[in-house]
Amino acid sequence: xxxxxxxxxxxxxxxxxxxxxxxxxxxxxxxxxxxxxxxxxxxxxxxxxxxxxxxxxxxxxxxxxxxxxxxxxxxxxxxxxxxxxxxxxxxxxxxxxxxxxxxxxxxxxxxxxxxxxxxxxxxxxxxxxxxxxxxxxxxxxxxxxxxxxxxxx
Amino acid sequence: xxxxxxxxxxxxxxxxxxxxxxxxxxxxxxxxxxxxxxxxxxxxxxxxxxxxxxxxxxxxxxxxxxxxxxxxxxxxxxxxxxxxxxxxxxxxxxxxxxxxxxxxxxxxxxxxxxxxxxxxxxxxxxxxxxxxxxxxxxxxxxxxxxxxxxxxx
DNA sequence: TCCAGTTGGTCAGGCTACTTGACTACATAG
DNA sequence: CTATGTAGTCAAGTAGCCTGACCAACTGGA
Numbered sequence: 001x002x003x004x005x006x007x008x009x010x011x012x013x014x015x016x017x018x019x020x021x022x023x024x025x026x027x028x029x030x031x032x033x034x035x036x037x038x039x040x041x042x043x044x045x046x047x048x049x050x051x052x053x054x055x056x057x058x059x060x061x062x063x064x065x066x067x068x069x070x071x072x073x074x075x076x077x078x079x080x081x082x083x084x085x086x087x088x089x090x091x092x093x094x095x096x097x098x099x100x101x102x103x104x105x106x107x108x109x110x111x112x113x114x115x116x117x118x119x120x121x122x123x124x125x126x127x128x129x130x131x132x133x134x135x136x137x138x139x140x141x142x143x144x145x146x147x148x149x150x151x152x153x
Numbered sequence: 154x155x156x157x158x159x160x161x162x163x164x165x166x167x168x169x170x171x172x173x174x175x176x177x178x179x180x181x182x183x184x185x186x187x188x189x190x191x192x193x194x195x196x197x198x199x200x201x202x203x204x205x206x207x208x209x210x211x212x213x214x215x216x217x218x219x220x221x222x223x224x225x226x227x228x229x230x231x232x233x234x235x236x237x238x239x240x241x242x243x244x245x246x247x248x249x250x251x252x253x254x255x256x257x258x259x260x261x262x263x264x265x266x267x268x269x270x271x272x273x274x275x276x277x278x279x280x281x282x283x284x285x286x287x288x289x290x291x292x293x294x295x296x297x298x299x300x301x302x303x304x305x306x
Numbered sequence: 307t308c309c310a311g312t313t314g315g316t317c318a319g320g321c322t323a324c325t326t327g328a329c330t331a332c333a334t335a336g
Numbered sequence: 337c338t339a340t341g342t343a344g345t346c347a348a349g350t351a352g353c354c355t356g357a358c359c360a361a362c363t364g365g366a
Contacts, residue, residue, distance in 0.1 A: 211314070211315090212314070212316095213313080213314060223314075223315070223316095224316080227315065231316095244314090247314075249313075249314045249315070250313090250314055250315080
């Protein structure tokens with residue numbers, strides 16, 4: 001069976017469309033989070049919170065999740081500790097490691113982000129119809145996209 | 154008529170999926186471009202080339218396209234001129250402005266990026282089916298995403 | 307035709323989120 | 337007990353962006 005000889009020319013703007021969609025969502029959520037009073041957090045912090053909301057994580061786990069060095073992750077954590085969004089606890093299994101967990105403020109910020117995401121996505125659902133948006137999500141998740149998050153360039 | 158009360162919980166990972174898809178495409182294209190011998194260019198340059206490939210542009214037009222300041226655009230152009238990807242020409246209509254155009258090397262790099270994009274998208278087309286991928290593209294383009302490109306954060 | 311305000315571009319300096327490299331403390335395998 | 341590996345921090349450097357100041361050229365109105 002012969003594979004597709006060439007990808008349809010129209011598809012070449014997919015990178016732009018994906019980047020635009022990602023930016024629209026992330027910027028919108030960021031704006032919503034700021035509007036809810038959390039003016040010190042960047043979008044990257046949101047992706048960090050998403051990891052930490054599942055029982056906490058270590059510095060290196062966060063670094064891996066965000067695809068940055070452990071030093072950079074350590075700096076981000078230091079910053080977030082200073083602003084009261086997370087705290088360092090001794091790790092139950094490893095005296096070298098520390099378990100980074102969300103504080104109440106961190107949880108509040110995470111909930112604000114979810115509300116904001118909901119707000120941004122509603123017009124998308126209205127524009128496309130819920131079933132098409134769900135289909136889009138299903139297709140995306142089938143593309144086996146790597147789970148690591150990182151700024152684009 | 155009552156709008157959707159709440160967005161489906163599953164949809165909340167759309168930001169991650171979009172960002173992942175954008176990253177997968179952009180990283181893949183970047184790797185393909187490097188593999189073809191253009192090791193000095195960043196993904197942002199690709200988006201610059203995409204604009205310049207339509208008859209050239211001025212510094213401020215490029216700045217607007219990339220959503221950066223004109224100073225940053227000027228620095229990028231200076232860098233690309235030094236590496237031989239673009240050149241500055243006097244602007245036909247405005248003595249203040251300069252028309253930035255691709256050199257032969259710039260065009261070669263642009264073609265390499267298109268080949269790389271094709272290469273990356275083919276497995277996607279195979280995984281989803283061409284009609285489904287085309288539908289996905291159509292949906293995305295209906296979302297009226299802003300045309301300005303920029304790093305994510 | 308002149309002048310005021312606008313616009314295209316550069317120069318200079320600064321900021322910030324990252325990087326690499328070196329190091330300590332603790333863990334784990336032999 | 338020792339050798340190697342891993343979690344985290346400290347220190348210094350860097351790349352790509354920013355703001356502010358400036359000059360030259362365009363534009364519109366009196």
